[in-house]
Amino acid sequence: MKWWGWGSEQIRKELPHSAATRDYLRAKLGIEEFAPRSEFKLDALRLPESRADQALVARLGAIVGEENCRIDHRERALHALGKSYKDLLRVRQLVLERAPDAVVYPRSEAEVAALLACCRELQAAVVPFGGGTSVVGGVEPEAGSQRVVVTIDLALLNRVLAIDEVSQTATVEAGIFGPELESRLGERGFTLGHYPQSFEFSTLGGWIATRSSGQNSLAYGGIEKLVESLRVVTPQGTVETLHVPRRADGPDVGQMLIGSEGVYGVIVSATVRIRRAPAECDYFMYAFKDFADGLAIARQLVQSGAAPALVRVSDEEETAASLALGSRGGGTGWRNAVRRMARKAIEWRLERLGIRPPAMSTLLIGLEGTLDENRRQRRLVHAALRGASCVNLGRTLGHRWLETRFDLPYLRDELMDNHLLVDTLETATTWNRLFALYAAVREAIHRAAAQEGEPIVVFTHVSHLYRDGASLYFSLLGRQKRADPIGQWWTIKRAAGDAIRAQGAVISHHHGVGQDHRAQTGRAPVEQQMLTQLKATLDPAGMMNPGKLL
Amino acid sequence: MKWWGWGSEQIRKELPHSAATRDYLRAKLGIEEFAPRSEFKLDALRLPESRADQALVARLGAIVGEENCRIDHRERALHALGKSYKDLLRVRQLVLERAPDAVVYPRSEAEVAALLACCRELQAAVVPFGGGTSVVGGVEPEAGSQRVVVTIDLALLNRVLAIDEVSQTATVEAGIFGPELESRLGERGFTLGHYPQSFEFSTLGGWIATRSSGQNSLAYGGIEKLVESLRVVTPQGTVETLHVPRRADGPDVGQMLIGSEGVYGVIVSATVRIRRAPAECDYFMYAFKDFADGLAIARQLVQSGAAPALVRVSDEEETAASLALGSRGGGTGWRNAVRRMARKAIEWRLERLGIRPPAMSTLLIGLEGTLDENRRQRRLVHAALRGASCVNLGRTLGHRWLETRFDLPYLRDELMDNHLLVDTLETATTWNRLFALYAAVREAIHRAAAQEGEPIVVFTHVSHLYRDGASLYFSLLGRQKRADPIGQWWTIKRAAGDAIRAQGAVISHHHGVGQDHRAQTGRAPVEQQMLTQLKATLDPAGMMNPGKLL
Numbered sequence A, B: 001m002k003w004w005g006w007g008s009e010q011i012r013k014e015l016p017h018s019a020a021t022r023d024y025l026r027a028k029l030g031i032e033e034f035a036p037r038s039e040f041k042l043d044a045l046r047l048p049e050s051r052a053d054q055a056l057v058a059r060l061g062a063i064v065g066e067e068n069c070r071i072d073h074r075e076r077a078l079h080a081l082g083k084s085y086k087d088l089l090r091v092r093q094l095v096l097e098r099a100p101d102a103v104v105y106p107r108s109e110a111e112v113a114a115l116l117a118c119c120r121e122l123q124a125a126v127v128p129f130g131g132g133t134s135v136v137g138g139v140e141p142e143a144g145s146q147r148v149v150v151t152i153d154l155a156l157l158n159r160v161l162a163i164d165e166v167s168q169t170a171t172v173e174a175g176i177f178g179p180e181l182e183s184r185l186g187e188r189g190f191t192l193g194h195y196p197q198s199f200e201f202s203t204l205g206g207w208i209a210t211r212s213s214g215q216n217s218l219a220y221g222g223i224e225k226l227v228e229s230l231r232v233v234t235p236q237g238t239v240e241t242l243h244v245p246r247r248a249d250g251p252d253v254g255q256m257l258i259g260s261e262g263v264y265g266v267i268v269s270a271t272v273r274i275r276r277a278p279a280e281c282d283y284f285m286y287a288f289k290d291f292a293d294g295l296a297i298a299r300q301l302v303q304s305g306a307a308p309a310l311v312r313v314s315d316e317e318e319t320a321a322s323l324a325l326g327s328r329g330g331g332t333g334w335r336n337a338v339r340r341m342a343r344k345a346i347e348w349r350l351e352r353l354g355i356r357p358p359a360m361s362t363l364l365i366g367l368e369g370t371l372d373e374n375r376r377q378r379r380l381v382h383a384a385l386r387g388a389s390c391v392n393l394g395r396t397l398g399h400r401w402l403e404t405r406f407d408l409p410y411l412r413d414e415l416m417d418n419h420l421l422v423d424t425l426e427t428a429t430t431w432n433r434l435f436a437l438y439a440a441v442r443e444a445i446h447r448a449a450a451q452e453g454e455p456i457v458v459f460t461h462v463s464h465l466y467r468d469g470a471s472l473y474f475s476l477l478g479r480q481k482r483a484d485p486i487g488q489w490w491t492i493k494r495a496a497g498d499a500i501r502a503q504g505a506v507i508s509h510h511h512g513v514g515q516d517h518r519a520q521t522g523r524a525p526v527e528q529q530m531l532t533q534l535k536a537t538l539d540p541a542g543m544m545n546p547g548k549l550l
Helices: A019-029 A054-064 A073-078 A085-092 A109-121 A178-187 A204-210 A253-257 A291-303 A316-326 A340-352 A371-385 A396-403 A408-417 A431-452 A485-502 A525-538 B019-029 B054-064 B073-078 B085-092 B109-121 B178-187 B204-210 B253-257 B291-303 B316-326 B340-352 B371-385 B396-403 B408-417 B431-452 B485-502 B525-538
Strands: A102-104 A125-129 A149-153 A160-164 A169-173 A227-234 A237-240 A266-273 A280-288 A310-314 A361-369 A390-394 A420-430 A456-462 A469-479 B102-104 B125-129 B149-153 B160-164 B169-173 B227-234 B237-240 B266-273 B280-288 B310-314 B361-369 B390-394 B420-430 B456-462 B469-479
Touching: A019 A316, A019 A469, A054 A102, A054 A109, A073 A102, A085 A408, A085 A420, A085 A485, A109 A125, A109 A149, A109 A227, A109 A266, A125 A266, A160 A178, A204 A266, A227 A253, A237 B525, A253 B253, A253 B525, A280 A291, A280 A371, A280 A396, A291 A310, A291 A361, A291 A371, A291 A390, A291 A431, A291 A456, A291 A469, A310 A316, A316 A361, A316 A456, A316 A469, A340 A390, A361 A371, A361 A396, A371 A390, A390 A396, A408 A420, A420 A431, A420 A485, A431 A456, A431 A469, A431 A485, A469 A485, A525 B237, A525 B253, A525 B525, B019 B316, B019 B469, B054 B102, B054 B109, B073 B102, B085 B408, B085 B420, B085 B485, B109 B125, B109 B149, B109 B227, B109 B266, B125 B266, B160 B178, B204 B266, B227 B253, B280 B291, B280 B371, B280 B396, B291 B310, B291 B361, B291 B371, B291 B390, B291 B431, B291 B456, B291 B469, B310 B316, B316 B361, B316 B456, B316 B469, B340 B390, B361 B371, B361 B396, B390 B396, B408 B420, B420 B431, B420 B485, B431 B456, B431 B469, B431 B485, B469 B485
Parallel strands: A102 A149, A125 A149, B102 B149, B125 B149
Antiparallel strands: A160 A169, A169 A266, A227 A237, A227 A266, A280 A361, A280 A390, A310 A361, A310 A456, A420 A469, A456 A469, B160 B169, B169 B266, B227 B237, B227 B266, B280 B361, B280 B390, B310 B361, B310 B456, B420 B469, B456 B469
16 A cells, blocks of 8 residues: 555556546636646655653564564664555655554454553553555554554454364454455455455454444445454453354453453454355446435345445435546546437436436446345345336446446546545434435535635445445535645534534444544434443553544 | 242242153263252241442432332342342252342433442442353352442333334343234234243343353344344443444444443343234254264255254254153153154154154254244245154154243253253354264263263253354263262363364354353463453443453
């Protein structure tokens, strides 16, 4: 992962620079020309001096091996921040106020335990680190603290320890990255099915620590449903939950650790529920006149028990944006988005229903299963949609989405080169409050952006659906306020969070709390006490990832 | 509910007293004649004097209304114990060592809060009480404590506060009983789908407090999946979790309260996920040569994604016992268990596969859905079983099970009249360890029973299935050791629990911990600390249901 953006230095994913892209960015944000791609030299990045002295380095090195205790510039830079828009803004300024004083790579659970004991003795703070893709400030050293900060990178704890094909579980070390995990499971014909957008660069431990949810959560469940048991090394000892499918021996201790964001301990391994890998992925799309129509049908689909791997509803703004930004042709990008053969028929149907691309809502359905299962599912979905005012757009857009589903963060780098604000935020609520929440958050963001004096586009989708509600995922694309981009971002972020809380929704559906959401969780005092007392129990010295979550 | 057994005094459910029943009980346990049914007079039951003085009664009465603060003999007797075999043994001795000093019926959440404040001031212990059907000593006053005990019965908090048909949720007070809740939801075309065996006499709050699981958990999930949010009055204030389908704002506070068995506070209401009530219930049964065969197929069914409402596999002992104890005819009960028309063909098929009723394993499948859904499901199930060595027994036994599924606890009273030990216990583990666990627990029970010198029959089923494992439910039917029936029960219970823990399984799949399992949870010290520190946070005076869970 490159230190100043997303993906590796070798891979460059770019906007198509087509007429459609240009027209869209010009019309919405006044971008006339594409700026040249940025280059950043690591040498130019300034970090504070490491406070790790010889003695500390020797102690840590004695535990993990000299080569796995790092205080060099590159390692410290790579572990200084997560990957939020705010993080990339700061790193592009080439001056960071904080960075870990040392980065260590333990090779075993025992080394993790020894590291915690050592750090406790030395009164150092510990930041557990997986893929470092936090977008809520989850991995950066706490501001204003004088403590030495040791970041524990789990990258060497990346083994698949066991696959139990009978119980369909895998016991895996926490530092394994998404692609490696899927590849190892795939060799045996299995999948975890957990695909967050950060999939390529995030780890099992990170997913568990942040209560991550994958794009196919409808079929597989969020990470809290995929974890059967886990091992967490805390300063007070190791917690290992029972390897059982379900238990009624008191409150669920595992659920006290899933989502704990490193403040209770270091997740070192987990047993996860796996499934037979699907034989076929079939993704197709429907067009609706507006978001409300699309949402209503999506809700009915999910509540009817039809459970595709993915149901995703984009609002009018998002459909228009993704057609334009994904198009290699001209116009609005719409005409390239369906197969030439079917285009005429589809256009005729759209017109008849008063649906006007690109300003339409789209419903993406993804099926992942055996051929038989997918055939059955397709029938169910088509039957459910038969009476609705919608048009089947076919597979072209569906499979384009599937192929590019991890690309958005790559494009952010180029958008930032063009001085654009690019951010996302998400929440969840019940179906009956979903549209009101959607409207309120959009309004709050637009009002805040106007206050900052720069134009913004907000587009939205629903991609994690439940019988009782859904998540809302907002993408923000705005013109950067060059004088104070971080201030601009905070103004918008806070306004969105306030609107979310005012609607009784949750501050995060799957990004976590980190530093950025701490002030806006809206926890009642007694709830806050429950979480802080758990911390006091497991981490009495307060050394674990201070300044996050609580 | 009658104070000395199960069900109301008006309803008598009896064994068929048929030739099959008699032969079975004679052969297995040496029971020659049915004893006359017992009668117990409440006046004859001796309880310790209530320690509630005038001042306390006045204080409590001022909160809940005089008529809702009870210290009479009947109320104290009804709230003195749960409904385990051990409890019924004790109550039949007509002397109880402990009973609550007062029983109060709050009418609102505010009254619950006021009661806790009052009890805290008066240093009284509080026992929250739903239906009182605990089989693990969850509702009886703590032994050896001098504190006054106030039992808070939630029976008047039984309103359905809201039904949200769009989000398919219902907000319901915790004291509502199963049938009332289903009836209220049914009026609107919905169901919660939660049917524990205690369904008729247990409450929503009790289900949540004990992490209950219903007979159709395969389709609906255990109670922890059905609860969207809840309100719990603790001595430190009320916790209300967010009404959202999913959240990633830290560890799941709701899951810290589900299964808390009254030791953290009083669950006063919850929002639960509901569904359209099924149009049709279709239950049918297959015969297998042995339990291992039946389990293998059940596992494949669940892992294939076919999710009927119920899959239940009985071992050979259970099949034989339920055929005999449920039969109104002679022989082994087997010939009455299938439709006369089909009998010849079925017998021929069984013989061909070497399956010898009644010593066979049976697989019960229950479908609950629309006619279309059930047709689809039936096809899936039949397809999955086509290649297996099994015989379709049809619907007779399936629907007999459905009609009598809440009856077993009623029959216990009559079996106890015949001086039989009648108990059940349950656990869960992953599929790869299931059969070993089954064998180990059976062996432990048989060894312990032999040590106590009385014969015992152990029969087993698997009825809560997951992709990664299943529960095991053991029913025990033995001859009572008349000299010390409670000692006999403890010997067997402890042996079973030790075997469960030695196999790495969980001490309870859905009964909870209460008093009886406290010594055998096998919690690591750090896990125990997490739970006790949460208690210290929410209940610093240690007044909530002392002596349970922790």
